[in-house]
Amino acid sequence: MNILVTGGAGFIGSALIRFLIEHTNHQVLNLDKLTYAGNLESLSSIARNPRYHFYQADIIDSYALAKIFDNFQPDAVMNLAAETHVDRSINGASNFIQTNIIGTFHLLESSRIYWQKLSKEKRLSFRFHHISTDEVFGDLKDSSLFFTEMTPYAPSSPYSASKASSDHLVRAWYRTYGLPIILTNCSNNYGPYHFPEKLIPLSILNALSGKLLPIYGNGEQIRDWLYVDDHVRALYTVLTKGKTGESYNIGGHNEQRNIDVVNLICDLLEKLAPKKPIGINKYRDLITYVKDRPGHDIRYAIDASKIKNELGWVPKESFTSGLTKTVKWYIENPVWVENIQTGEYKNWIKKQYNNI
Numbered sequence: 001m002n003i004l005v006t007g008g009a010g011f012i013g014s015a016l017i018r019f020l021i022e023h024t025n026h027q028v029l030n031l032d033k034l035t036y037a038g039n040l041e042s043l044s045s046i047a048r049n050p051r052y053h054f055y056q057a058d059i060i061d062s063y064a065l066a067k068i069f070d071n072f073q074p075d076a077v078m079n080l081a082a083e084t085h086v087d088r089s090i091n092g093a094s095n096f097i098q099t100n101i102i103g104t105f106h107l108l109e110s111s112r113i114y115w116q117k118l119s120k121e122k123r124l125s126f127r128f129h130h131i132s133t134d135e136v137f138g139d140l141k142d143s144s145l146f147f148t149e150m151t152p153y154a155p156s157s158p159y160s161a162s163k164a165s166s167d168h169l170v171r172a173w174y175r176t177y178g179l180p181i182i183l184t185n186c187s188n189n190y191g192p193y194h195f196p197e198k199l200i201p202l203s204i205l206n207a208l209s210g211k212l213l214p215i216y217g218n219g220e221q222i223r224d225w226l227y228v229d230d231h232v233r234a235l236y237t238v239l240t241k242g243k244t245g246e247s248y249n250i251g252g253h254n255e256q257r258n259i260d261v262v263n264l265i266c267d268l269l270e271k272l273a274p275k276k277p278i279g280i281n282k283y284r285d286l287i288t289y290v291k292d293r294p295g296h297d298i299r300y301a302i303d304a305s306k307i308k309n310e311l312g313w314v315p316k317e318s319f320t321s322g323l324t325k326t327v328k329w330y331i332e333n334p335v336w337v338e339n340i341q342t343g344e345y346k347n348w349i350k351k352q353y354n355n356i
């Protein structure tokens with residue numbers, strides 16, 4: 001296949017492209033705007049492979065999209081391009097509306113126009129795979145409940161509302177035009193190459209440099225964590241075996257309170273990086289409770305039985321093994337870390353955490 005991956009310089013997109021180049025024979029075109037979250041260094045291990053191609057563009061740019069579709073002739077589009085950080089969406093939602101909603105619209109339209117001109121056989125096998133989040137379902141207050149594919153949408157933040165909108169557009173393009181779409185809604189990912197504004201990489205890097213570990217509110221909020229390579233295998237399984245028009249929930253069967261996640265990171269660092277910055281006795285001493293995130297979702301938990309029963313996917317990594325690999329990766333890759341901590345990153349950290 002020729003696979004057009006959007007957002008391939010991001011955290012999950014780069015893991016997906018590394019998988020596609022290392023474990024399949026497909027041609028891959030990475031279309032990425034290279035926002036603050038896009039980093040081509042995450043693709044340096046496969047960048048010279050002749051099956052990998054890169055094009056810098058915005059998914060909102062329908063002219064660029066038409067050119068790319070014409071030249072690359074994709075058999076599948078996997079849309080990961082998005083603004084993804086909830087706290088940034090609370091600070092200013094404009095980019096989220098632009099990329100996640102208007103950008104998805106332009107990508108759908110470009111795909112539809114291209115798809116309608118394909119031969120009957122190619123039209124049947126074409127796939128538009130939209131990668132979405134469990135946050136579209138809002139949160140679960142009752143500990144016995146899980147998100148299924150039938151759970152009604154009830155997004156809480158500007159980010160999740162923009163992702164919910166994009167999911168609705170994708171479904172409408174299936175129902176109205178017959179565009180062969182597939183939708184996946186995944187829980188929180190973690191792993192190497194994760195931009196250090198999200199909880200897990202932020203905590204690892206702050207701890208390693210003796211900075212405080214900010215916990216929003218009481219730290220009791222629950223997320224369902226999935227190792228990024230497990231997500232990537234799920235995406236490829238859905239792309240190649242999933243049924244068009246369907247959505248699949250992807251999750252790690254791994255619910256953790258935020259405070260427990262950060263405690264575990266501290267404990268792993270005690271073993272993996274025992275030599276601490278001057279003045280630090282125990283990594284756990286760096287934990288500090290800060291003002292809560294407005295509209296903070298309390299609990300996410302995925303029921304992933306559909307993808308397991310219908311497509312045979314289950315996660316391979318346990319939380320301890322995945323988190324150990326992740327912590328080791330950040331310790332062993334100081335150059336990647338240093339290069340990502342640019343002026344833009346520093347400005348964000350100052351704006352978001354200026355009181356600690």
Ligand code: NAD
Nearest residue numbers: 007009010011012033034035037038058059081082188189
């Ligand atoms: P990320 O923020 O790490 O990367 C996003 C990528 O999209 C970046 O490379 C960025 O440059 C690119 N991009 C942003 N706007 C663009 C535009 N207008 N045109 C082209 N490229 C653009 O994101 P991620 O964590 O890798 O998430 C990828 C997708 O998976 C997103 O759709 C997200 O909603 C979804 N998702 C993420 C998680 C998670 O835990 N990270 C969980 C479930 C679903």
Ligand code: DAU
Nearest residue numbers: 084085086133134135187188197198199214215216221258
């Ligand atoms: O559930 C899937 C979603 O997971 C994805 O759709 C999003 O793109 C991704 O960013 C992630 O969203 P979260 O808001 O859950 O991730 P984040 O790492 O920002 O926060 C995880 C939890 O940790 C959340 O309850 C907020 C809390 N938190 C976060 C930060 C950055 C803290 O307590 N302190 C922090 O400094």
